[in-house]
Amino acid sequence: MTTILQPHPIHLIPSEDEPEIILDKAKNILRFSGTSIPEDPEKLFKPVMNWVDKYIKSPNPETKVEFAMDYYNSSTARFFAEMLSKFEELNERAGNVRIIWGCKKDDVVMLERGEDLQAIIQIPFEFITSE
Amino acid sequence: MNWFDFQNIYSIIKNDHLCLLYRGDFADEITVRLIDLSDLQFQGPSDRINMRKKVAFLMAECFQNVIRHGEIDHFEVGLPQQAGFFMTRNISGDYYIASGNLIEKQYVTTLKEKIKKINQLSPVELKDLYMKVLGTEQLSSKGGAGLGLIEMARKSGRKLESFFREINDTLVFFYLQILLGVVDNNVLRVPVDNHSILKSVELNELLKQNNVIMAYQGDFRQDSILPLLNMINRNIHNIQTENYLYKTIFHVLVEILQNIMHHGYTYNDKREGIFALAVTQDKFNICAANYVENDKSLYLKEILEKFLNHSNGELKNMYKQILREGPRDENGGAGLGLIDIIRSSSVLPDYKLIKIDDTKSLFYLNVVI
Numbered sequence: 382m383t384t385i386l387q388p389h390p391i392h393l394i395p396s397e398d399e400p401e402i403i404l405d406k407a408k409n410i411l412r413f414s415g416t417s418i419p420e421d422p423e424k425l426f427k428p429v430m431n432w433v434d435k436y437i438k439s440p441n442p443e444t445k446v447e448f449a450m451d452y453y454n455s456s457t458a459r460f461f462a463e464m465l466s467k468f469e470e471l472n473e474r475a476g477n478v479r480i481i482w483g484c485k486k487d488d489v490v491m492l493e494r495g496e497d498l499q500a501i502i503q504i505p506f507e508f509i510t511s512e
Numbered sequence: 513m514n515w516f517d518f519q520n521i522y523s524i525i526k527n528d529h530l531c532l533l534y535r536g537d538f539a540d541e542i543t544v545r546l547i548d549l550s551d552l553q554f555q556g557p558s559d560r561i562n563m564r565k566k567v568a569f570l571m572a573e574c575f576q577n578v579i580r581h582g583e584i585d586h587f588e589v590g591l592p593q594q595a596g597f598f599m600t601r602n603i604s605g606d607y608y609i610a611s612g613n614l615i616e617k618q619y620v621t622t623l624k625e626k627i628k629k630i631n632q633l634s635p636v637e638l639k640d641l642y643m644k645v646l647g648t649e650q651l652s653s654k655g656g657a658g659l660g661l662i663e664m665a666r667k668s669g670r671k672l673e674s675f676f677r678e679i680n681d682t683l684v685f686f687y688l689q690i691l692l693g694v695v696d697n698n699v700l701r702v703p704v705d706n707h708s709i710l711k712s713v714e715l716n717e718l719l720k721q722n723n724v725i726m727a728y729q730g731d732f733r734q735d736s737i738l739p740l741l742n743m744i745n746r747n748i749h750n751i752q753t754e755n756y757l758y759k760t761i762f763h764v765l766v767e768i769l770q771n772i773m774h775h776g777y778t779y780n781d782k783r784e785g786i787f788a789l790a791v792t793q794d795k796f797n798i799c800a801a802n803y804v805e806n807d808k809s810l811y812l813k814e815i816l817e818k819f820l821n822h823s824n825g826e827l828k829n830m831y832k833q834i835l836r837e838g839p840r841d842e843n844g845g846a847g848l849g850l851i852d853i854i855r856s857s858s859v860l861p862d863y864k865l866i867k868i869d870d871t872k873s874l875f876y877l878n879v880v881i
Contacts, residue, residue, distance in 0.1 A: 397738055418741075418766050420734035420773075452759065454766050455848035462835045490759040501836040 388435035391428060399425060400450065400457075404432045411436075411446045413461075417453035426460040433464055437471040444471065449483040450491060458494065465502045472504045479505050486510040513722040513788050513799050515864070515876070521718050521727065522786060522801065524711055529553065530602040530730035531786075535595040535719055536747055543575040545739040549728075550600050552736055566667050566692055567607050571600060573660055573667075574611040577688065584614040584683065594685060595725075597716045603707060610689040610712040617684050620676055626658050631671045638666050664690050673709040687713055719788075723797075727788035732772040732802070741765060744789060748796075760856045761796050761881055765789070767849035768800050768877065777803035777872045795858070799878040809865050809873040815847045816863055819854050827851050856881055 388406060395401035400415040419425040446468060453461070465480070472478035480502070482495035492508070499506040513521075525531040530553055534546060547568050554564040575598065586594040597612035615623070633641060642662045665672050673689040689709040705711065719727065725747055728740055744765060748758055769787065776783035785802030804812060819827060831851045854861060857879050864876040 397742075398734065418770065452762065452766075454763070454770060455852055456770075458835060458848060459838060463838070466836075485755070487755045488759065489756045490763065497832060497835060501832050 387439065388432045391432055400453070402429060404429065404436070406436060406441060409441050409443070409445070411444065412449070413447070414449040416451050417457040419457070422456040422460060430464060433467050437467055440471055440475060442477060444468065444478045445481060446478070447481040447483065448495070452491070462498060462501065465498060465504065469502050469504055479507060481507050481509060483509045483511065486512055513724060513790055513797060513878070515878070517718050517722050518788070518799055518801070518876070521715065521788070524706065524715060525601065525729050525786070528601050528603050528729055530600070531728070532600050533715060533719055533727040534598045534725070535716070536725045538575055538596055538598070539746070542743050542746060543572070545743045546598065547571050549736060549739045553602055563692065567609070570609050570664060570667055570690055570692060573664055574598065574609055574688070577611050577613070577660055584616065586614060589614070589683065591679065591683070593720050594679060599712055599715065601707070606707070607692040608689060608707055608712070609692070610687060610709065612685055612687040612716055614679065614683050615686045617678070617682050620684050623686065624674070624676070626661060627672050627674050630661055630665045635666065635669065638662060642666065668692055675709050675713055677713065723790040723792050724788045725791050727786070729786040730784065731782040732769060732776060732785045733783065734773065737769045737773060740769065757881070764798055764853050764856050764879055764881060767853055768798060768879070771849060772800065772802045775804060775808060777805055796881045797879070798881070799876070801874055801876040803868065803872040804875045806867065806871060806873055809867070809875065812875060813865050815850060819847065819851055820860060824855055827855050831855070853879055
């Protein structure tokens with residue numbers, strides 16, 4: 382019998398320059414929020430990418446990737462795109478992947494960022510704006 | 513800021529290890545951040561701890577000076593250009609700290625006398641005066657009885673420098689500068705031309721002419737960028753309430769400052785650069801300069817020329833393409849940040865790449881939002 386290695390949950394505590402990241406398969410939470418202007422984006426996102434690689438090998442029946450970012454820089458944008466392309470593969474293979482893009486109603490910048498990602502990633506996006 | 517004035521400022525501060533120039537709001541949070549930023553210079557041996565404490569103390573005292581005596585609101589008196597000024601420069605381990613603010617003309621004579629008197633006293637006499645004032649003199653309505661000045665002179669061990677610029681019939685802009693030197697306190701040195709209070713006055717004048725609220729020269733690393741961003745954040749919030757513009761300015765700043773951090777020319781483990789933020793009624797202007805390796809300079813010129821010759825629509829498509837395909841190579845986000853900067857600008861950014869020597873070039877970027 383093959384045992385598929387389950388990815389351990391990740392919970393990165395937010396700071397002035399790093400976002401809060403929760404990746405928990407058991408609780409079915411995949412969430413990114415806050416600000417991301419890290420000094421070393423590679424170091425921050427490498428464990429995230431590894432987690433996603435493991436997750437897409439044994440995903441939950443439904444996958445919801447949530448974003449509630451206040452601000453992120455261009456190097457973070459590249460990582461988000463690369464990460465979402467992994468979920469795109471999963472969606473092509475198994476379906477049932479959604480992206481929830483949350484931002485403030487008047488936050489045109491974050492809304493546009495979501496639309497940019499939506500334009501290049503073939504996964505259904507839902508935009509949720511709050512007051 | 514225009515290239516000419518930028519060069520003028522640069523020529524004064526280019527050899528500073530750190531230079532921080534600030535005009536505007538002196539709220540507590542901002543002053544704390546300014547001290548944090550200055551504090552970053554002291555990460556060396558613990559024998560500098562006294563100097564570190566003294567610098568922090570004198571900065572705080574200077575802020576107090578601006579706040580306490582600067583109760584004349586430059587907006588209220590119809591002089592929006594005469595914002596409070598603060599400067600700190602580290603020149604080879606000598607720390608120059610200056611402040612500037614509007615005062616009423618009627619106080620000038622007393623103030624001049626106080627400073628003159630303090631400058632004539634020996635350290636022992638200063639201590640005696642301090643104790644005397646502390647014990648006997650009542651606090652004036654402004655909360656100061658010259659104690660601040662005496663304390664500054666005692667901590668500095670040097671003469672206080674002052675300068676009074678008449679603004680109109682009733683108001684004067686008062687500059688005060690102190691020096692904390694690494695050399696023996698008993699040796700009085702005559703400030704050379706590049707560091708004298710007149711240079712600080714000149715710097716403030718240049719900043720004022722260009723509506724600069726903040727300029728920084730020094731090492732660009734994450735822990736210096738974050739306090740800068742925080743201070744600017746607060747300032748822009750006060751000025752600009754429209755979320756879109758506010759976020760755009762913040763984004764351009766992050767990209768420019770982090771670009772210097774990631775791609776600037778490294779010397780002595782430092783990535784030195786200079787940046788200035790100017791604010792007018794409806795425009796924000798960010799300009800920055802740093803050294804880049806000559807190889808990177810060629811690459812930079814190539815992609816800048818490519819991006820600058822495309823319309824915003826075409827840039828949007830290029831942005832999406834890079835976002836999708838990368839690569840994330842050693843040159844960073846493959847220009848994503850630069851595209852963002854160009855797309856955010858209200859006029860086409862102006863840049864210069866000037867070869868300095870066989871290894872490095874100066875990269876100057878001027879962006880208006």
